Amino acid sequence: MTDELSTAERLLPGLDRQLRETGTAELESATSPGLRIFRQAGGPGLVVPGELGGLGASLVDALHIQRVLGARSPSLAVAVNMHVCTVLAMPPCAATEDLLRAVAGDHLYIASGFGEGRPGASVLAPTMRAERLEKGWRLNGAKKPCSLSESMDFLTASVALSSADTDGSEMALAIIPADAEGVSVRPFRSSPVLVGSETHEVVLTDVDVPDECMSLLGDPQSLNAALSTAFHTFELLVTASYVGAASGLVETVLERRRGTAAERVELVGELETVMASLEAVARACELGQDDPAGVARALYVRYSAQRTIERVAALATELLGGTPYMVSGVSATLFSAVRALAFHPPSRSAMADALDRFVLGEPLIIP
Numbered sequence: 001m002t003d004e005l006s007t008a009e010r011l012l013p014g015l016d017r018q019l020r021e022t023g024t025a026e027l028e029s030a031t032s033p034g035l036r037i038f039r040q041a042g043g044p045g046l047v048v049p050g051e052l053g054g055l056g057a058s059l060v061d062a063l064h065i066q067r068v069l070g071a072r073s074p075s076l077a078v079a080v081n082m083h084v085c086t087v088l089a090m091p092p093c094a095a096t097e098d099l100l101r102a103v104a105g106d107h108l109y110i111a112s113g114f115g116e117g118r119p120g121a122s123v124l125a126p127t128m129r130a131e132r133l134e135k136g137w138r139l140n141g142a143k144k145p146c147s148l149s150e151s152m153d154f155l156t157a158s159v160a161l162s163s164a165d166t167d168g169s170e171m172a173l174a175i176i177p178a179d180a181e182g183v184s185v186r187p188f189r190s191s192p193v194l195v196g197s198e199t200h201e202v203v204l205t206d207v208d209v210p211d212e213c214m215s216l217l218g219d220p221q222s223l224n225a226a227l228s229t230a231f232h233t234f235e236l237l238v239t240a241s242y243v244g245a246a247s248g249l250v251e252t253v254l255e256r257r258r259g260t261a262a263e264r265v266e267l268v269g270e271l272e273t274v275m276a277s278l279e280a281v282a283r284a285c286e287l288g289q290d291d292p293a294g295v296a297r298a299l300y301v302r303y304s305a306q307r308t309i310e311r312v313a314a315l316a317t318e319l320l321g322g323t324p325y326m327v328s329g330v331s332a333t334l335f336s337a338v339r340a341l342a343f344h345p346p347s348r349s350a351m352a353d354a355l356d357r358f359v360l361g362e363p364l365i366i367p
């Protein structure tokens, strides 16, 4: 992870040291200081362009940072990932520039609400509707699971637009201040996994959003430029976050010289191969373009990474041994956290038919 650590030191100096000193156990607790530490380090402005006051990090830089965050705290990586993907991929609307300036200048977080907690449902079929008002939209519904929901300064929520001009087939991303009237957060879960990610339910009751804060995503039946950018960045960055979690386990194996040299090198090589693939896809990616082949490649890498991470995490946990697993619990925490890569949309089995048709020349559709 040498390159990733140098990127972190170049862009967010001192962050890794502070996260290491805090320790994974505390960062993975329900009272994790991780998002506060990342905010104080200037992390929210990471991928905001330099001309808007941000650090102007590239997509490859962002992959590196997500890996480092994942190694220290998968919860922190999962929560930050939603913010970074939103900043990179949100289609521009009238409010975007001011929002990004504020994000960089005041170190603000943006949460992303697409999922609605309906098993088997597509993230591109929101039941949250936006009803037309004279100069804006009225939103009602709930988003869950929604990470970053305690620390968020803004929520971006996917909605289906209902008006005389649209039949509900158009999707938009509404930008909503977290303290707007009608926004509330309620607990969503009781599992101890990834509790530091602040993943809860965000409820919207008669929340009014002006036109200038609606970012259009188009018709989700086709993979247009906006959706292509969203999936391209999300698949790469979420994968890097979980590569990071597996890297945290492997780092400990290396530090404690557990296993044989052959086993240690196998673990390192497996993760470096995934990271090299992610970087290759990221370097070829032109954000804002309609690029189905790039999205498909990002998905292939992600699904392959899921398998690799399963193998690496299982072997690393075994080499670390039963005592750390039972006593400190950190290897158990990371081992169970890495499994969640499989739960981010679109799932491997949900995408199988669509990719099978795409390789035969049909358009790529995200179900």
Ligand SMILES: Cc1cc2nc3c(=O)[nH]c(=O)nc-3n(C[C@H](O)[C@H](O)[C@H](O)COP(=O)(O)OP(=O)(O)OC[C@H]3O[C@@H](n4cnc5c(N)ncnc54)[C@H](O)[C@@H]3O)c2cc1C
Residues within 6 Å of the ligand: 078, 082, 112, 113, 114, 115, 116, 117, 118, 119, 120, 121, 123, 144, 145, 146, 147, 148, 194, 197, 199, 340, 342, 343, 344, 345, 347, 348, 349, 350, 351, 367
């Ligand atoms: C830690 C974490 C944080 C998250 N944070 C956010 C967030 O901040 N914002 C957000 O919008 N979402 C977030 N999500 C939610 C995520 O976006 C998914 O929407 C949600 O996890 C889907 O729920 P589910 O796993 O029950 O999926 P389901 O859709 O019920 O799928 C469960 C399994 O069923 C199978 N399956 C599903 N559909 C099909 C199909 N069509 N064909 C064949 N098999 C299928 C797959 O094996 C899949 O893995 C988060 C998820 C996790 C795990």
